[in-house]
Amino acid sequence: MPIPYLLLMSYTKTTDSNKDEVVFIVDRIIEVRIPNRVYQRYAGRYDDREIISFCTRKDIFNAVTGRRLYYISEESGIPLIGHTAFGIIDRGTNLLQVRPSSGCNLNCIFCSVDEGKGKTKVTDYMVDVDYISKKFEEVSDFKRRHCNAPIEAHIDGQGEPFLYPYIRKLIEKLQGTADIISIQTNGVMLTRDLVKRLDGYVDRINLSLHSMDSSTAKRLSGIPSYDLDHVLEIAEAIAESSIDLLIAPVWVPGYNDKDMKKIIEFGKRIGAGKIWKPFGIQKYVKYKFGRAPKNARIMNFKTFYRKLEEIGEGLHLYPEDFGMVKCASIPKKFKVGERVKLKIEMHGRVRNEMIAVSRDRIVQVVDTSKKVGETVNARIVRNKQNIYVARET
Secondary structure, three states: OOOOOHHHEEEEEEOOOOOOEEEEEEOOOOEEEEEEEHHHHHHHOOOOOHHHOOOOEEEEEEEOOEEEEEEEEEOOOOOOOOHHHHHHHHOOOOOEEOOOEEOOOOOOOOOOOOOOOOEEEEEEEEHHHHHHHHHHHHHHHHHHHHOOOOOOOEEEEEEOOOHOOOHHHHHHHHHHHEEEEEEEEEOOOOOHHHHHHOOEEOOOOEEEOOOHHHHHEEEEEHOOOOOHHHHHHHHHHHOOOOOOOEEOEEOOOOOOOOHHHHHHHHHHOOOOOOOOEOOOOOOOOOOOOOOOOOOOOOOOOHHHHHHHHOOOOOOOOOOHHHOOOOOOOOOOOOOOOOEEEEEEEEEEEEOOOEEEEOOOEEEEEEOOOOOEEEEEEEEEEEEEOOEEEEEOO
């Protein structure tokens, strides 16, 4: 899929002599590899930006995760509804999840989707900023016709949103459509200067902070270079700004049990939660495609909420704490059990999964050996919240 020429703000160029390829790193994260003989054929007639954008003989990767990367523009014909890794997710409330890209700079040992340098993920996605902001406007317009409540754009994803190189432009575009803009982050890529630039555009930052101990924080992040002091400094910078700060640790029993009180004390000291609740402690849950920390104990929800009450008041969160209300969802396009014939358009997030397109929706086809360009007969097995999964028949 072509990379729009106008978005190529910066790049570096090197040569991989082992593979005889010219390698471009575009905007810090998009890795474009072109066979040297192909590059030399075009180099005399076109500049590098044109070659990166329009050369068809290239492979694109996520420079951080090393995975295959699809750049999804409106011209690609790939819809932005139907998948959990990218696009817009409507879960039937006035909050819409905006997921511009996948991929993470950390490798958290408890990650529910095995992000970072995991073994299960083989593909990443990045959506053109104009395309995803246009789709958000379309879905939010539908919401406003059916819901008398502020529309919140919550930028999150299967990974770190600030890896998305056009995040500031996305936020600026969403500001003209959304009533509230919130974003989740691990804080590693933020700086005090960036927080100042976001002030006035972002209403709340949900900051992942799992420990107040440096060694424990490194262990949980899965990255030896994780800088806890930097993340704490960023938390303070957010709290000092007009952006609201919600600190959102994941409680992994057996690892950071003693940290929950310390995190709360820190958050109260710096002034988290100026408008919304200051803390969003999450229970570690073991997922099918997630990671399972060695010797981590699993708490049931009854025990989890009881322990939260023992730690402090107001830690059990409810949708109304964030102004979330039920709101009509955009129409579903498939019924569970429906048999469909689909064309495969992209590789899926995990092995033996491919992505098909039909009726302006993404459909994840699982347990398939079909290739891009082929058609598949399948049966819809999930349509909850307009996330579609089909199984080959």
